[in-house]
Amino acid sequence: MKKFISLGFILLYLVFWGCKQNASEIKVIGFNIRYDNPDDGINAWPNRIPLVKAYLSKESPDIIGFQEALHHQVKDLEGLLPEYRWVGTGRTNGKQEGEYVPVFFKRSVFEMEDEGQFWLSDTPEVPGSIGPGAVLPRIATWVKLTHKASQIPVFVFNTHYSHVSDEARRQAAEIMAERMKRIAGTAPLILIGDFNIEFQSETYQQVSNLFHSNNYLMNTVAHMDPEKKPAKKTYQGFSEATRGSFIDFIFVNEHFSVKDFRIDKVKTDSVYISDHWPVKTLLKIQ
Incomplete structure (x- = not known):
């Protein structure tokens, strides 16, 4: 019986992720890469770059939203991903200082029409502005793309909310x-x-309801394999021994059907890809 279950799982995985995508399908990855902190020891950024490269090369997503990337990390990612174009700025001054939340997208799949950013504060156009209840600037990056195969416009937003308080996150x-x-x-x-x-x-319920009522957004995690939900977490702090938390999401509106959602656990014996696991979803534009 176990052999049949294993074989069935492998076949199902290949159907969703291993086969060549239909032209109307879009693979999206969300990935907090952890800012470059030398104090992370064996999990410092230079040691994680090979895992990031191998993972993204294998997955070949159409869109990637990174969080916590410092400028030199964005340039590293640019070098790892020559077939992608990216947009984004540093949150501290709207230029190169502070963490980015860049959006990378495949040049072969999308044409860029417009892009921008805003701060999650009472003055969204002011670079470096800090929102109510937060202690650091928080930013959102957005890009308007044209999906070449269908000529349908697609807007992508990428963000990273405050770690300090629920009130700051609700305001954001x-x-x-x-x-x-x-x-x-x-x-x-x-x-x-x-x-x-x-x-x-x-x-989460308050924010999810807000997104649904204002923007008709739904969380793609609803399409995660039910058997995996009890153990799900995206933040693990470089240790699977910790309780962790499930805080990384991809939302879409009614113009997409969701084929699958997964949390990808990527590590070697001693090195984690990040202190967050990447999340991915396979979408069909309609």
Whole structure:
């Protein structure tokens, strides 16, 4: 029986992820890469670069939303991903200082039409501005793309919410909901991020309801294999011994059907790809 189950799982995986994608399908990855901190020891950024390269080469996503990337890390990713174009700025000054939340996308799949960023504060256009309840600037990057195969416009937003308080995260969500509506309207929209909100918590429900009522967004995790849900977590802090938390999500609106959602656990015996596991979803644009 176990052999049949294993074989069935392998076949199912190949159907969703191993086969060549249909032209209307879009693979999206959300990935907090952990800022380059020399104190991370064996898990410092230079040691993790080979894992990042191998993982992204194997997955070959159409869109990637990274979080916590410092400028030199963005340049490293640019070198690892020559077939992609990217947009984004540093959160501290709107240039190269501070963490980025860049969006990378395949040149062969998308044409860029417009892009921008805003701060999750009462003054979203002011670089480096800090929102209520937060202690650091928080930013959102967005890009308007044309999906070449279908000529359908697709808006992608990428963000990283405050780690300090639920109030800061709720305020950030309100700003984002309004901005997404203003920028994208009712067009196809993908929202990627490290939201620092535990899945199914009270704050998560409030934010999820806000996104649904304002932007018609749904969390792609709804399409995760039910057997994997009890053990799910995306943040592990470089240790699977910790309880961890499920805080990284990909939301989409009604213009997409969701074929699958997965959390990818990538590590060698001694090195983790990041202190967060990447999350990925396979979408069909409609």
